[in-house]
Structure formats: C-alpha cells, structure tokens
Amino acid sequence: MDRTRLQDLLARESADAERLNPRSKAAYARAEHLFGRVPMTWMNKTAGAFPRYLDTARGARVTDIDGHEYIDFSLGDTGAMAGHSPAVVAEAVQRRFAEQGGATAMLPTEDAEWVGAELTRRFGLARWSFALTATDANRWAIRLARAVTDRPKILVNSYSYHGSVDESLIVVGPDGHGTARPGNVGAPCDVTLTSRVAEFNDLAQLERELAHGDVAAVLMEPALTNIGIVLPEPGYLAAVRELTRKYGTLLINDETHTFSAGPGGCTAAWDLEPDLLTIGKAIGGGIPAGAYGLSAELADRLLGRADLDLVDMGGVGGTLAGNALSVAAMRATLEHVLTDEAFAHMAKLSERFAAGVQQGIDAHALPWTVSRLGARSEYRFASPAPRTGTESEAAGDPELEDFLHLYLANRGILLTPFHSMALMCPDTTEQDVDTHTRVFADALAELAH
CATH class of the missing domain: 3.40.640.10 (Type I PLP-dependent aspartate aminotransferase-like (Major domain))
Structure with missing residues (x-):
C-alpha cells in the first residue's frame, strides 16, 4: 500500500469531516466542563478531530446535530444490538x-x-x-x-x-x-x-x-x-x-x-x-x-x-x-x-456483509481477512486471520482504520469506533448492507488508484 497516498486520503477525509460537521465541531469546542471534552473519555476514540454529536436515533439509523443520517453498524458497540429505542x-x-x-x-x-x-x-x-x-x-x-x-x-x-x-x-x-x-x-x-x-x-x-x-x-x-x-x-x-x-x-x-x-x-x-x-x-x-x-x-x-x-x-x-x-x-x-427469529435475520445479514467485504478484498488481492460471529462481522488487516489476542493487537493499523472509518462516516455509514466491526440489528436491511459493500469498494479503489 502506498502510505503517502493513504496519508493524503486521510487528510482529505478529515478536512471533509470538519467542513460537513460545523455544529458538532462547535459543540466539542464548547465542552470545557467535561473531562476530555466528552461525557466519557472513550468517546474521543473517533476518527477525525472531534466526535459527531447525536441528535436522534431509531432502529438502525442515527442522525447527528448537523442533520446527517447514518446507517449505524456500530449500534452502541453492542449496547443497541436490539436497535435504537425499540418501540416495545x-x-x-x-x-x-x-x-x-x-x-x-x-x-x-x-x-x-x-x-x-x-x-x-x-x-x-x-x-x-x-x-x-x-x-x-x-x-x-x-x-x-x-x-x-x-x-x-x-x-x-x-x-x-x-x-x-x-x-x-x-x-x-x-x-x-x-x-x-x-x-x-x-x-x-x-x-x-x-x-x-x-x-x-x-x-x-x-x-x-x-x-x-x-x-x-x-x-x-x-x-x-x-x-x-x-x-x-x-x-x-x-x-x-x-x-x-x-x-x-x-x-x-x-x-x-x-x-x-x-x-x-x-x-x-x-x-x-x-x-x-x-x-x-x-x-x-x-x-x-x-x-x-x-x-x-x-x-x-x-x-x-x-x-x-x-x-x-x-x-x-x-x-x-x-x-x-x-x-x-x-x-x-x-x-x-432479540428473539430467535431476529437473530436468524441478523446472522443472515451479517453473512451478506462479510461476503461483500470479501469481494472487495479479493478484487484488490489484499492480505486482509473478514471474520464473523453471528450478527457481528469485522475486517482485519492480516491474512491469515490472527489466532491470538497478541497477534490481533499487532495486526492493527490505526492510520488505515481511521481512513476507512472517516470515508464511510462522510458517506453516511458508522462502524464501531474501536475497530472495524459491523453489527446487525433487527431493523438493519439488505439495502443497508449493500450500501456498505458499495462504499467500501469505492474506498479500496481510491487506495489502489
């Protein structure tokens, strides 16, 4: 991978994130009474210079205070695996x-x-x-x-x-x-x-x-x-x-x-x-x-x-x-x-998600893998996939991860900020998954250009 090109793309996406999210940027700048400027310091684990601020969330969708709607594959890092605010x-x-x-x-x-x-x-x-x-x-x-x-x-x-x-x-x-x-x-x-x-x-x-x-x-x-x-x-x-x-x-x-x-x-x-x-x-x-x-x-x-x-x-x-x-x-x-039927639906979507990621990896012969656990999928910057925690930690690439997260977020898709994990909820759709497949492929094409 051309690391200079990766750095240039990351800088472009970071600048776009600041331009597209002025209200979130301003809210973060005003948060002087919060330790680390956020309610919990782990909220600073985000690609870009500041987190996007929540306005509304329903099902598999999140909207920020700048009015951008996202397909949410983060789902509160599992906390919202049932979807955001299920009616029942x-x-x-x-x-x-x-x-x-x-x-x-x-x-x-x-x-x-x-x-x-x-x-x-x-x-x-x-x-x-x-x-x-x-x-x-x-x-x-x-x-x-x-x-x-x-x-x-x-x-x-x-x-x-x-x-x-x-x-x-x-x-x-x-x-x-x-x-x-x-x-x-x-x-x-x-x-x-x-x-x-x-x-x-x-x-x-x-x-x-x-x-x-x-x-x-x-x-x-x-x-x-x-x-x-x-x-x-x-x-x-x-x-x-x-x-x-x-x-x-x-x-x-x-x-x-x-x-x-x-x-x-x-x-x-x-x-x-x-x-x-x-x-x-x-x-x-x-x-x-x-x-x-x-x-x-x-x-x-x-x-x-x-x-x-x-x-x-x-x-x-x-x-x-x-x-x-x-x-x-x-x-x-x-x-x-989170019924038996819901899990079957979520697992099928996760399988579709993983297949879409694999298509992108194969198209560019990347030494990456995609791993899946039921309703959860994740792409890894290593092949074969790590077999221990220490191997997995060593396979991390923060710069590449930040680029992919920002690229996706700037185009309306959220992954879990701690790693490249995507979780399905009962409200996630095939169209949501296919949108990620398309945007992920676009990101890889830009990296390979």
Missing part, C-alpha cells in the same frame, strides 16, 4: 417509569423471575442476579468465584475485554509471561498479584498457568471481540473446560459481545458448560442492564455458606442493580425484540 422497549420503560413508577423502590418485581427464566432457557445457567453493566457483573462473578474456591487469582486471555475489571488488564509479555496491559490507568496493585494470563487458543500456556493451583476462575470470552474477532480453533473451548475441571478452577463465560452468536450466545450455539456467565449491554435494549448466572450447584454452595454476607455489605450488589426499570427493559427486549 420504549413502551415498557414508559409504563414502568411514568405510569407505574417505583423504578428505584428497592423492591423486586415479577418481571425479574421472567427474565431469569428466559436467561436460563437461553444460556442454561440455573440462577441469575442483576447488575447495571457487564463490568459490574464480572466483578461480582469474580468475588463469588474467589469466595467459593478460596483462591486469589483470576485468569484471562491476553487482550480479552471484560470492561474496566482490574484483574483483566493483563497481557502476555514478550517473555511469554503476564505483564500489565499498556496504558492502564491507576492500577491498585501490580496486576500479576491478582491475575494470570494465557493466549487465546494456546492450551499449553493455559495449563501451565492453571497448574499453579491458585486460579479461582478463568474469565473468558468464547471468542475474542474487542481486539478484533478471534475465533476459537476446533476443540479449543472443550479443552479449556476439561483443564478448568482438572485443576479445580471455575469457568466464567463473558457473553457481553459474543451474544451476537445467537439467542444464547456462544454458550448455546457451541454447547458450552460454564459455571458462571456474565452479560450486559444488549439485553436492556438501550437501558443500562447486566446480569450474571450461576449453575445450580454453585448457587447452592454459595447460599449455604453462613460466613458470606450476601445480603448486606458483602460487595455483591448495588442500590440500583435489578431496579424495576432495567428489569422491565430486559423483559421487553428478550421477549419481543
């Missing part, structure tokens, strides 16, 4: 908050048992508790794992994503052993005191770390996502389950992003058998919600422990966790929006 979820939230009230009354609702039963149907775990985010669900699952095993450490895969959980911010270093993930902010201690790490798809490394006998739980995504999609090799996940049982270690599946694999995530699609499962984002239809599930055997062991304060100050819970508003949103989303 909006009605349930309106009914609970404005008509019934009591969103934070600290009392259970009957909706909670319905949601728990539905999550059991989908994922197989027998007992459920709620959180406001998947990060919180992971933190609570970790505490329970440590309590029941009396072991101090958590093992994760290098460059996996589990929110801002301190124990997860560890990667495999050049020497093959764990080290702090670069850029971690305010770590409470050396992460190797709390955590172990193994590369995804590396069973020998996993067994080496488990053999120490101090790992309470393996917390893992069944497929890596936030570093780019890295799919498990045949037999890998079954072997992980065998090794965790061999060494008396619990297995926690984080399905927050891998929920895209189907109605029960990878756990149902691939017949996995975790001891705990965490999920968030998508199940609330845009309302903050998370959940963690436990096997019946594990739940009974924990509830039978008289020394654990699971009711008051034991660190498992939060005042707003399981609130009536979030639970109503979860029920509406799971019952009426």
